[in-house]
Amino acid sequence: MSETKTKESTYKPTSPNSKLDFASLWEYSEAPESSANLEIKDKYELFISGKFVKPSKDRYFKSLSPSTEKEITQFAEATQKDVDKAVKAARKAFKGEWSELKPSSRAKYIYRIARMLQERAREFAIAESIDGGKPIRESRDVDIPLAAAYFFYYAGWADKLEYAFPGKKPKPVGVCGQIIPWNFPLLMLAWKIAPALACGNTVVLKPAETTSLTAMMFAELVKDAGLPDGVVNIVTGAGQTGAEIVNHKDIDKIAFTGSTNVGKIIQKSLAGTDKKYTLELGGKGALILFEDAPIDQAVEGIINAIYFNQGHVCCAGSRLLVQENIADKVIMKLKDRLETLIVGHPLDKNTDIGAINSKEQFDRVNSYLELGVEEGAEVYQSKCSVPESGYYIRPTLFTNVSQSNRVVQEEIFGPVLTVQTFRTADEAIEKANNTPFGLAGGVWTDKGSKIFKVGKALRSGVVWANTYNKFDPTSPFGGYKESGVGREGGLHGLSAYLNLK
Amino acid sequence: MSERIEVQKTYKTYVGGSFPRSESGHYYKVFDSEGDFLANACRCTRKDFRDAVLAARAAFSGWSSRTSYNKGQILYRIAEMMENRRDQFVKELGQIGFSKEEADADINASIDRLIYYAGWTDKYLQVFGSVNPVASSHFNFSILEPTGVVSVLAPEASPLLGLVSVISPIIAGGNTCIVHASEQYPLPAISFAEVLNSSDVPGGVVNIITGIRSELVEHFSSHMDVNSILYTDELDKETKTKIDELASNNIKRVVKKNISDWYEEDSANPYFIVDFQETKTTWHPVGF
Numbered sequence: 001m002s003e004t005k006t007k008e009s010t011y012k013p014t015s016p017n018s019k020l021d022f023a024s025l026w027e028y029s030e031a032p033e034s035s036a037n038l039e040i041k042d043k044y045e046l047f048i049s050g051k052f053v054k055p056s057k058d059r060y061f062k063s064l065s066p067s068t069e070k071e072i073t074q075f076a077e078a079t080q081k082d083v084d085k086a087v088k089a090a091r092k093a094f095k096g097e098w099s100e101l102k103p104s105s106r107a108k109y110i111y112r113i114a115r116m117l118q119e120r121a122r123e124f125a126i127a128e129s130i131d132g133g134k135p136i137r138e139s140r141d142v143d144i145p146l147a148a149a150y151f152f153y154y155a156g157w158a159d160k161l162e163y164a165f166p167g168k169k170p171k172p173v174g175v176c177g178q179i180i181p182w183n184f185p186l187l188m189l190a191w192k193i194a195p196a197l198a199c200g201n202t203v204v205l206k207p208a209e210t211t212s213l214t215a216m217m218f219a220e221l222v223k224d225a226g227l228p229d230g231v232v233n234i235v236t237g238a239g240q241t242g243a244e245i246v247n248h249k250d251i252d253k254i255a256f257t258g259s260t261n262v263g264k265i266i267q268k269s270l271a272g273t274d275k276k277y278t279l280e281l282g283g284k285g286a287l288i289l290f291e292d293a294p295i296d297q298a299v300e301g302i303i304n305a306i307y308f309n310q311g312h313v314c315c316a317g318s319r320l321l322v323q324e325n326i327a328d329k330v331i332m333k334l335k336d337r338l339e340t341l342i343v344g345h346p347l348d349k350n351t352d353i354g355a356i357n358s359k360e361q362f363d364r365v366n367s368y369l370e371l372g373v374e375e376g377a378e379v380y381q382s383k384c385s386v387p388e389s390g391y392y393i394r395p396t397l398f399t400n401v402s403q404s405n406r407v408v409q410e411e412i413f414g415p416v417l418t419v420q421t422f423r424t425a426d427e428a429i430e431k432a433n434n435t436p437f438g439l440a441g442g443v444w445t446d447k448g449s450k451i452f453k454v455g456k457a458l459r460s461g462v463v464w465a466n467t468y469n470k471f472d473p474t475s476p477f478g479g480y481k482e483s484g485v486g487r488e489g490g491l492h493g494l495s496a497y498l499n500l501k
Numbered sequence: 502m503s504e505r506i507e508v509q510k511t512y513k514t515y516v517g518g519s520f521p522r523s524e525s526g527h528y529y530k531v532f533d534s535e536g537d538f539l540a541n542a543c544r545c546t547r548k549d550f551r552d553a554v555l556a557a558r559a560a561f562s563g564w565s566s567r568t569s570y571n572k573g574q575i576l577y578r579i580a581e582m583m584e585n586r587r588d589q590f591v592k593e594l595g596q597i598g599f600s601k602e603e604a605d606a607d608i609n610a611s612i613d614r615l616i617y618y619a620g621w622t623d624k625y626l627q628v629f630g631s632v633n634p635v636a637s638s639h640f641n642f643s644i645l646e647p648t649g650v651v652s653v654l655a656p657e658a659s660p661l662l663g664l665v666s667v668i669s670p671i672i673a674g675g676n677t678c679i680v681h682a683s684e685q686y687p688l689p690a691i692s693f694a695e696v697l698n699s700s701d702v703p704g705g706v707v708n709i710i711t712g713i714r715s716e717l718v719e720h721f722s723s724h725m726d727v728n729s730i731l732y733t734d735e736l737d738k739e740t741k742t743k744i745d746e747l748a749s750n751n752i753k754r755v756v757k758k759n760i761s762d763w764y765e766e767d768s769a770n771p772y773f774i775v776d777f778q779e780t781k782t783t784w785h786p787v788g789f
Binding site for chain 1: 566628631633634635636637639641643646648649728738741742743744745746748749750751752754770771772779780781782783784785786
């Protein structure tokens with residue numbers, strides 16, 4: 001009799017109910033991306049009029065890596081005086097060199113930026129992961145390549161704008177104040193700067209205070225690309241710096257991406273002025289999963305919808321609405337899939353879910369986890385290990401929730417999915433639309449007519465059918481209702497940066 | 502023989518397809534160009550406005566899902582009905598100081614404007630929608646959809662043409678609206694409501710209330726179930742600020758257009774429809 005006995009595996013690919021089990025079959029070795037070639041300076045100054053300049057009050061603030069809780073570098077705190085200086089530089093450039101350039105030459109500068117971003121892509125990806133906590137796989141494969149693609153796409157528009165708006169003569173707006181969030185630092189910068197420059201404007205941009213690193217690296221790149229001084233100005237700081245931009249009298253247009261609460265404050269601050277503005281705000285995207293959907297494919301889509309970028313995605317699919325008769329099966333499969341997700345160091349190429357962006361956000365998500373339990377939800381968290389230091393949260397499911405629960409109504413902005421059920425399509429649509437938001441929604445079904453019917457009924461700016469969280473420079477993005485005003489991306493994204501006469 | 506005593510019309514409001522009086526029972530007097538009494542108009546209050554919002558919201562889903570062809574025919578039908586009643590409008594405009602020529606020109610332009618937008622209903626989606634060549638294996642397209650319920654401060658000095666010019670693009674795009682008629686000259690608006698009521702426009706799609714603008718601006722700007730607000734008059738800084746501030750409570754789209762001459766070419770164009778549209782982008786994978 002042989003002594004060797006085959007170890008019984010729990011994984012049976014042929015059984016529909018087999019549990020996914022990777023961990024007991026093999027262990028993952030660490031696969032860290034090297035950051036040896038990334039040079040981070042001790043501190044970064046402001047980028048105004050093509051030069052790096054000291055902040056007027058000489059104050060700097062620390063920037064921590066959320067994966068280690070250690071200081072990475074320091075950024076200058078821009079005060080009213082600095083913002084004013086940046087706006088003046090932008091105005092000067094707008095009146096002068098930049099507007100005298102042929103549109104086709106303007107395009108070439110923007111193309112140059114796109115190319116240089118591609119050349120330095122890996123370095124930017126590593127910086128993004130260290131600074132913001134997102135898995136290197138995402139910063140390497142999504143954030144940075146997409147950022148370059150936005151520049152490449154909008155560069156081409158610079159000398160073709162009159163074809164975009166039939167019957168109109170588009171003219172640049174002037175100086176644009178742009179305030180971007182911490183969830184996709186460089187990508188949001190690209191969404192803002194690329195169309196603004198293509199339309200002939202100049203910009204003063206403020207990155208989020210927790211994720212200013214790639215913006216300052218971008219400033220160096222702008223210098224290398226030889227853009228005329230003052231066309232791109234980057235000032236760092238917290239909310240107060242943002243407010244100085246919003247309230248500056250010589251800014252013609254404000255573009256903001258961030259929370260709905262701050263968006264409302266900005267809209268209110270702009271009251272009575274003739275400044276143009278676009279707001280990309282929060283969301284609480286619903287994923288409607290019908291019984292006829294290919295379930296395994298849908299489960300993959302749901303995982304990508306909510307756990308992509310730690311759930312720090314304004315258009316995240318954070319509410320699953322699953323048809324009642326398949327709910328048990330779907331929840332079981334989701335839980336199984338959750339167990340296979342690796343929560344780990346952002347620079348590890350195996351990592352699926354990196355670090356929560358900041359202590360503040362970490363506390364906020366945790367408070368929602370407590371709130372969900374208080375509200376009577378059943379909570380399920382994967383049992384994976386998490387690194388000892390850094391801000392990590394295991395992927396979480398809330399079941400047994402109702403429409404009025406705060407965890408269903410409010411944007412959590414973390415790896416937390418709520419699960420509700422429905423019986424009819426009308427009920428699903430009603431529930432999907434029943435929040436103040438309207439940024440994105442998902443539909444999962446094998447039936448084409450159902451996609452169109454449900455997709456039309458969803459009051460949201462993006463509908464992902466049998467897919468989720470896809471982005472492209474040619475594709476307009478933006479919200480209905482309290483998810484914002486205006487569109488970014490594609491032809492439609494141009495109008496925010498033009499006056500149409 | 503004694504002269505026949507004219508039967509005067511009671512001017513009420515137009516909400517949800519019927520003609521109620523103001524719930525408040527309040528009124529204000531409307532005078533002709535000579536300063537003589539013309540009629541008592543409803544001095545609507547917040548309650549009337551809220552009723553109108555309910556009606557507009559209830560009508561939204563039905564109106565926005567009408568086919569473009571159907572919406573076009575209904576706008577065309579409004580023009581037909583107006584043509585029929587042109588004498589009534591000429592008379593009403595005459596009472597408030599329009600010469601015969603001016604009144605004729607106003608009603609002509611109003612009818613033509615309706616037909617202009619009737620023609621756009623099944624075209625603006627083609628002009629302003631797009632298929633987007635994304636760099637992945639997905640089919641991706643963007644269409645326009647109506648923003649929702651729109652509150653409108655109708656032009657004060659152009660009680661008919663101005664009114665028709667702001668309502669038409671909003672409903673052509675599938676929105677529903679609550680309109681505050683010109684405060685000083687509210688009567689043509691109520692007569693226009695009678696036209697709407699006989700033109701297959703579903704009740705609640707257009708709601709028209711009358712009253713004192715300074716009392717109503719706050720409600721038009723602040724209601725949480727209104728998605729957008731339009732005004733075309735030059736307003737004082739304080740009022741503008743108030744509108745913007747209140748609108749921010751639910752990220753209302755504030756559409757400001759300074760139009761004083763409703764005959765000028767730029768006062769009617771498809772961008773007026775687009776101002777009350779949201780872009781929706783849909784993705785679907787391509788594969789076997």
